[in-house]
């Protein structure tokens with residue numbers, strides 16, 4: 001079999017029609033077709049959109065027929081570039097002509113060239129100003145790391161502003177590469193950007209100093225009167241004395257007894273300490289699948305403050321601003337669900353409205369939390385996990 005036979009990319013029109021017809025029959029077409037043919041769902045959705053434009057209901061049947069006959073032999077990718085561009089044209093009465101124009105120029109162009117041409121025509125015909133572009137500015141910082149432990153960011157800026165940014169940092173990057181030819185262009189650009197941001201000087205409240213946290217278990221001791229542990233010889237030790245026996249002085253420490261935090265650091269609980277403790281306890285927002293780290297979250301009262309809930313560790317957990325805001329403060333009026341602690345394991349989790357079971361954040365970082373550590377440590381002997 002030769003490559004031309006193996007790659008049949010010239011049947012975009014036929015594919016689009018088939019996808020569109022399938023979507024007319026069932027709402028589950030995207031799922032069904034992507035599963036059946038092993039293609040990405042986005043490919044099916046694209047095909048349905050193209051099919052709808054070329055075979056669906058229209059007020060201009062003649063223009064649609066022309067577009068169809070001109071589109072014969074195109075790949076689905078090219079048809080999709082055209083279709084997306086046509087939808088972006090502001091003036092609806094000019095869209096049919098715009099489709100014809102793009103379709104006529106498509107055979108001579110690659111997919112990338114066709115997209116560039118379409119974008120350039122759109123900017124011109126939609127009279128896109130810098131003000132319009134500026135509204136589309138954005139920065140997305142992913143908190144989910146890839147297989148190499150790297151998080152990614154997408155920055156969107158008007159072309160002129162992006163060029164300005166490039167002009168600002170490119171010379172620094174070039175200079176760095178000249179000094180160290182092993183640096184890649186991408187690495188040098190990041191270094192230059194961070195240098196220009198004055199990374200070291202930025203006073204960011206979220207930039208908490210890194211502190212090593214050692215989790216200690218009080219295995220051989222029993223809790224005595226408040227603040228004390230009793231060893232097997234009956235001697236009393238303060239929490240701090242016990243911790244000092246095990247640790248160098250300068251570590252911040254969190255002491256779990258069974259699954260309760262009983263001690264933190266060397267001072268009485270204060271809000272910053274509670275925050276730090278809760279962050280260690282959870283690592284992530286309490287809501288399932290949330291990707292917000294706990295140290296970027298708010299301290300949430302499980303029993304609402306206004307309903308008499310106290311600002312103490314058993315009544316607090318960490319939730320990001322949106323999940324904190326969505327929480328049903330009144331348990332008798334279920335709407336979005338509630339953030340709670342599991343009655344036995346005390347792990348912070350989420351109960352859907354009228355839900356019988358708590359759901360927990362499954363982010364891999366949660367496995368490194370103090371709570372999971374303590375629960376795993378005591379699971380067999382002391383804690384009976386139930387699905388309450």
Ligand SMILES: [Zn+2]
Nearest residue numbers: 285290320323
């Ligand atoms: Zn959250």
